[in-house]
Amino acid sequence: xxxxxxxxxxxxxxxxxxCWMDLVKNDKTGRFQQxxxxxxxxxxWIGCADSRVPANELxxxxxxxxxxxxxxxxxxxxxxxxxLSVLDYAVNVLKVKHIIVAGHYGCGGVTAALSRQxxxxxxxxxxxxxxxxxxxxxxIDAIESMEAKTDKLVELNVREQVFNLxxxxxxxxxxxxxxxxxxxxxxxxxSTGQLIDxxxxxxxxxxxxxxxxxx
Ligand code: CO
Numbered sequence: 617x618x619x620x621x622x623x624x625x626x627x628x629x630x631x632x633x634x635c636w637m638d639l640v641k642n643d644k645t646g647r648f649q650q651x652x653x654x655x656x657x658x659x660x661w662i663g664c665a666d667s668r669v670p671a672n673e674l675x676x677x678x679x680x681x682x683x684x685x686x687x688x689x690x691x692x693x694x695x696x697x698x699x700l701s702v703l704d705y706a707v708n709v710l711k712v713k714h715i716i717v718a719g720h721y722g723c724g725g726v727t728a729a730l731s732r733q734x735x736x737x738x739x740x741x742x743x744x745x746x747x748x749x750x751x752x753x754x755x756i757d758a759i760e761s762m763e764a765k766t767d768k769l770v771e772l773n774v775r776e777q778v779f780n781l782x783x784x785x786x787x788x789x790x791x792x793x794x795x796x797x798x799x800x801x802x803x804x805x806x807s808t809g810q811l812i813d814x815x816x817x818x819x820x821x822x823x824x825x826x827x828x829x830x831x
Contacts, residue, residue: 647680657683660706662699662777663718663724664690668806670781677812681830683710689725690717691744692777694784703786713796715781716812719774721767730756730766745769748776774801774818782818783828791820792830 640648657680661671665686673680685702692699692727700710706712719726728735730743749756752772759765781787791799801816 627706644751646689647678651680655683655710657706657710658713659683659719660685660703660712660715662686662690662692662715662749662781663714664688664720664723666720666724669718669720674718674804675810682711688738688741689729689731689745689773690723691720691741691743691773692717692784694779700784702785703781703784707786707790707795707797710720713798715787715797715799716802717774717777717781717800718802718804719770719777720806721804722763723766723770723773726773727766729747730762730769736793745773749771751773751776755800758803764825771803771814774803774814778816778818779824782821785814785830788828788830 659677660679661675662681663671663684663686665688671684671686672678675682683702683706685699687696687699692703692775694700703715704716725738725742726745727743728738729749735742749769749772752769756765756768756772759768778799781799785795786797797819799818801814803812803814804810805812818824
């Protein structure tokens with residue numbers, strides 16, 4: 617029984633791939649042959665790993681247009697080698713012009729961070745969100761409904777992660793040589809599909825604190 621269920625799940629994926637192969641085969645633009653040679657995306661998307669927020673579908677973009685990194689609650693910490701490697705490759709090799717940190721309302725990671733429940737190893741990852749809460753505890757505590765508290769922290773978390781990206785040596789060095797690079801904070805409303813710009817875009821060092829801007 618168990619095995620049968622597993623097999624059915626996999627078959628669905630392979631059938632889906634057959635549809636995709638048909639689409640590739642019938643494509644007359646030659647874009648897939650072009651893509652097979654390399655990529656040249658202008659956008660790096662850093663989003664939540666949540667299955668409901670796929671970068672391409674949400675933005676109407678095609679394969680080759682968005683370089684993607686996703687983790688639980690779209691966190692950007694300076695010690696995460698995976699995130700730093702994606703960022704370095706995107707900025708220094710692909711020369712993307714935009715980085716979008718995309719959170720989403722109802723984020724399970726943010727909800728968990730606002731609770732006292734233990735979930736396992738992930739609790740340590742979620743501490744990064746509890747840190748964001750700590751910076752804005754007064755504002756969040758003043759909100760009554762749990763849902764609204766979570767959504768506020770979702771927005772504040774995006775802003776914090778955008779700031780964290782700005783202060784990486786990778787982004788700092790790009791700005792130092794006047795490489796055009798804008799970092800945006802956005803939030804997805806899953807029920808309407810809307811991608812909301814938080815108007816929290818950084819394009820230079822100017823508004824960062826003094827210690828963050830390397831010479
Ligand atoms: Co999430």
